[in-house]
Amino acid sequence: MAVHEILAATNAVVTLDVAIPGTVWPWLVTVNMWAKSIGTGVIFMLFLLLRKHPEQAASLRFPTTVVSIIFIHIFLLFTLADLHQPFRMWHIFFYPHLNSAITIGAWMATLFVGLLFLLAFLSFIKKDNVAFDKTLTWVTILAIPVTLYTAALMSQCTARELWQMPTESAQMILAALLSGSAFMILLGGSKLGYEAKKTLGVVLGLSAFMSFTLYMAEYIFGPMKAEEVAAVLEYIKGDGPYTVMFWLGQWVAYLLPMLFILLSRASKSESILKLAAIFALAGLWLVKHVWLMIPQLLPMS
Amino acid sequence: MQLGFLVDLHLCMGCKGCEIACKVENEVPLSTWRLRVKYVDVGTFPETRRTFTPLRCNHCENAPCERICPVSALHYLENGIVNIDKERCIGCAGCVMACPYGAIYIDPQTQTADKCTYCAHRVASSMMPACVVACPVQANIFGDLDDPMSNISKYITKNQGNIQVRKPEKGTNPHHYYVGGGNVTLNPLASHRIEGHSLFNNITTLPVGGHH
Numbered sequence: 138m139a140v141h142e143i144l145a146a147t148n149a150v151v152t153l154d155v156a157i158p159g160t161v162w163p164w165l166v167t168v169n170m171w172a173k174s175i176g177t178g179v180i181f182m183l184f185l186l187l188r189k190h191p192e193q194a195a196s197l198r199f200p201t202t203v204v205s206i207i208f209i210h211i212f213l214l215f216t217l218a219d220l221h222q223p224f225r226m227w228h229i230f231f232y233p234h235l236n237s238a239i240t241i242g243a244w245m246a247t248l249f250v251g252l253l254f255l256l257a258f259l260s261f262i263k264k265d266n267v268a269f270d271k272t273l274t275w276v277t278i279l280a281i282p283v284t285l286y287t288a289a290l291m292s293q294c295t296a297r298e299l300w301q302m303p304t305e306s307a308q309m310i311l312a313a314l315l316s317g318s319a320f321m322i323l324l325g326g327s328k329l330g331y332e333a334k335k336t337l338g339v340v341l342g343l344s345a346f347m348s349f350t351l352y353m354a355e356y357i358f359g360p361m362k363a364e365e366v367a368a369v370l371e372y373i374k375g376d377g378p379y380t381v382m383f384w385l386g387q388w389v390a391y392l393l394p395m396l397f398i399l400l401s402r403a404s405k406s407e408s409i410l411k412l413a414a415i416f417a418l419a420g421l422w423l424v425k426h427v428w429l430m431i432p433q434l435l436p437m438s
Numbered sequence: 439m440q441l442g443f444l445v446d447l448h449l450c451m452g453c454k455g456c457e458i459a460c461k462v463e464n465e466v467p468l469s470t471w472r473l474r475v476k477y478v479d480v481g482t483f484p485e486t487r488r489t490f491t492p493l494r495c496n497h498c499e500n501a502p503c504e505r506i507c508p509v510s511a512l513h514y515l516e517n518g519i520v521n522i523d524k525e526r527c528i529g530c531a532g533c534v535m536a537c538p539y540g541a542i543y544i545d546p547q548t549q550t551a552d553k554c555t556y557c558a559h560r561v562a563s564s565m566m567p568a569c570v571v572a573c574p575v576q577a578n579i580f581g582d583l584d585d586p587m588s589n590i591s592k593y594i595t596k597n598q599g600n601i602q603v604r605k606p607e608k609g610t611n612p613h614h615y616y617v618g619g620g621n622v623t624l625n626p627l628a629s630h631r632i633e634g635h636s637l638f639n640n641i642t643t644l645p646v647g648g649h650h
Binding site for chain 2: 140143144147148149150154158220226228229232236238239240243293294296435437
């Protein structure tokens with residue numbers, strides 16, 4: 138029986154209860170996820186470009202590393218800012234609970250930051266491209282679980298039925314590919330030729346398409362699986378409080394960039410490609426925010 | 439020993455004595471609750487009735503809060519109680535997000551997670567939890583689930599077929615049972631929660647931990 142049918146059948150109303158908690162994980166967590174997507178995504182893209190367009194990408198080794206360091210630190214800063222006891226962050230390293238995705242993620246992110254600084258050292262101080270490329274392979278491999286651990290964390294939230302592990306992990310990796318390719322299109326400037334940017338455009342377009350498909354699949358089929366998912370998705374349907382933001386996000390992050398990429402390929406326009414990249418980066422924040430907020434609106438008790 | 443709780447909803451009259459006793463015993467700050475009694479009105483006038491449901495931590499055997507806690511601030515005691523070490527908690531609120539029963543809150547004074555501990559400090563001194571003592575109709579039954587002669591085990595045996603837990607589909611195996619519960623009392627999605635309409639105030643949500 139669907140939620141609205143139960144409500145109609147019981148005609149039950151909560152007449153006295155305590156105030157239930159508001160948002161538990163606020164916009165700070167959205168920034169956390171958004172920045173991490175860019176921080177790991179640019180590493181994926183650098184790895185790809187160094188194989189497909191090594192000459193053009195050669196000069197991007199250091200700038201990309203710097204971008205990754207900046208965005209991973211934004212991710213870490215906002216993670217810290219969201220803690221109610223930020224000065225106890227060190228407990229994660231001294232009292233670790235290894236069943237928790239938060240612990241594993243914090244450890245991996247710390248190692249990732251260390252390796253990023255090593256990349257910066259190899260590219261800027263030592264100027265050793267061979268060592269850089271060898272290290273980059275390991276950094277790229279580590280970037281995968283660093284990207285995915287938030288999906289594991291969301292899936293450990295038993296209360297939030299909307300966040301299921303296979304889908305969230307796919308969304309996280311696609312978000313990294315989308316934002317990484319978008320950022321590299323902008324970062325490439327005159328260093329990357331049109332062909333390299335076209336490659337990035339393909340990654341951007343395909344990840345946008347896959348992400349959009351997943352969201353639509355959840356939007357349509359999610360309510361058929363679980364009562365709680367149906368109730369949560371009501372917040373992005375009809376007059377729901379997040380309906381406008383959800384569709385704005387889908388258009389800005391996915392649909393318009395896909396359209397712009399097609400247009401840029403037809404007209405061989407780099408400007409339109411850059412527009413797609415800017416839209417994708419801005420839209421990704423909206424999409425992530427909506428998906429973070431809506432399960433928190435549902436009363437748990 | 440595995441301690442558990444059972445509430446006989448046939449007996450509960452919604453006096454909120456347990457709620458107050460819990461607040462006093464554990465010095466639970468304003469705007470937060472370890473235990474609360476929810477009133478839900480059912481039906482259409484004149485065919486109406488009011489239900490009362492005490493809600494607290496379920497001390498799950500497979501507790502999502504314990505699993506997600508990055509620093510083991512939430513941990514099991516040998517007697518099955520899911521306890522919390524507030525000195526260790528970093529306030530990530532992962533447990534608040536993970537608990538399917540909405541039983542965990544961020545203490546606005548300490549900025550750490552907190553919840554019902556079945557009055558572990560009283561239990562350690564062979565006393566009953568404060569809410570059990572306060573209940574005027576003995577609707578709260580507390581004891582060792584492993585001991586077939588305990589009150590709770592006898593109650594469960596006597597009421598077989600009419601024992602419920604909240605959200606069994608979550609696979610958390612709660613050590614908190616209800617007798618006489620139903621969809622309206624145990625499923626939060628089975629009742630309207632009208633924004634700003636309550637018997638004594640119009641506050642429906644409060645910021646977690648006093649901010650954010």
